[in-house]
Amino acid sequence: MNPAIPVIEIDHSSGFCSGVNRAIKIAEDRLLRGDSIYCLGNLVHNEKELERLNRLGMHFIRHGEIKSDMKTVFIRAHGEPPETYRILKNNNTSVVDATCPVVLRLQHKVKESSRQFREKGSGMVIISGKPGHPEITGLLGHTEGNAMLISKIEETGLIDYNQPLHVYAQTTAGEEEYDAICRRILENSLQQTGRDDLVTIHNSICRQMSQRAPRLREFAKKHDVIIFVTGSESSNGRYLSGIAREINSKTYVVGSPSELDNWFAGARSIGISGATSTPRWLMEEVADRIKAIVQNNL
Ligand code: SF4
Structure with missing residues (x-):
């Protein structure tokens, strides 16, 4: 008899928080108009999402790299000190401010x-x-x-x-x-x-943050294996994946589907969760790859 195919569930309370979602929506609206936008710092701590935004035309710069020919600078959800606004004003740069409310x-x-x-x-x-x-x-x-x-x-x-x-x-x-x-x-x-x-x-x-840890604990308890998807620079990803691992020792952290390994032997249910900077599309790609791995193992 063939072993049963495990259930694969994406944690619906994981992924982008409303502040990051809002910032990405603002950025996409501007990029679709064909504007050239320079984002101060990385918009999210997730390399795959940064690559996607870069393909749409967003450039990522550091604070010391603001130049007078940069017409529009984007401020991400984390916000900026007043000094940044002063520099941009002196530079005659227009600001798209996506600071989270x-x-x-x-x-x-x-x-x-x-x-x-x-x-x-x-x-x-x-x-x-x-x-x-x-x-x-x-x-x-x-x-x-x-x-x-x-x-x-x-x-x-x-x-x-x-x-x-x-x-x-x-x-x-x-x-x-x-x-x-x-x-x-x-x-x-x-x-x-x-x-x-x-x-x-x-x-x-932030309430969205304070609710994540208890919800993740419940989610990690429910599954035999947890795949936590996060960029390597996300402190929130390190914090939340640590919480998942405390509850479920079979918690594995990956940045992309290619990092998945054969961790699913005997698992009846597999949970996929992510940090506030992990895009939903990336968790879905991870789910698809897991499906292919477990099918191969049958
Ligand atoms: S405060 Fe931070 S965690 Fe909360 S919604 Fe805004 S950006 Fe997200």
Whole structure:
């Protein structure tokens, strides 16, 4: 008797978040009009999607590469610091701004906290996030330097607690890690000042992100093998694939269908999931390739 063909399911809550989807839609609309667009940084942390956009006519540049003959520069969902807008204005470059509305709101909040502290002459904005991440560069820029970046719990010891603190997280931060950092900041503040009213915690993790980890845990439990599709530079991909692996040791990370191997012997169900930067079409290509591999094994 032939072994049964395994069920293959793509995780419907994985893939592009609304902010990235919106940015890609804006880019595609402009590219279809035949505009030549220069995107500041990589629009998504996914090499395959970047190749597709490049074929449509999008060029990817670094900040130091802005030139006066670049008519249109595209700002991706992560957002930019005010300095970037100043440079583009001085350059007479028109801007297509695809900053995610959730990131925009956070930029306004950190800017407002920073303005209040500057006016009062006391207080500091604390941002929990990944050094060098473009969203963090943007957020720090909007505080005009009146902020401290915390990337790990040990760094909470460096904060000056004798002042009001407004604490925010990068929208894509891991919820458990941010909770632990906030708890430590509250403990340190109480210990060092005897007060519990100096610290204000803002829950600024994007809801689309905070729901992903619990949903992925359920998805990883349901399947015998998990294929997690992500670009090599995606920190969100590393974080989520780690969560899947904690639940299901048969979790394999691939960037494209060609990286799949013969991992499916005996599997009755195979789940495919991806990072916020993983396009749906790529997960579908991975599903097709898995089907071909398992058919070959029958
Ligand atoms: S994760 Fe959330 S905040 Fe970040 S780009 Fe996506 S929708 Fe926007």
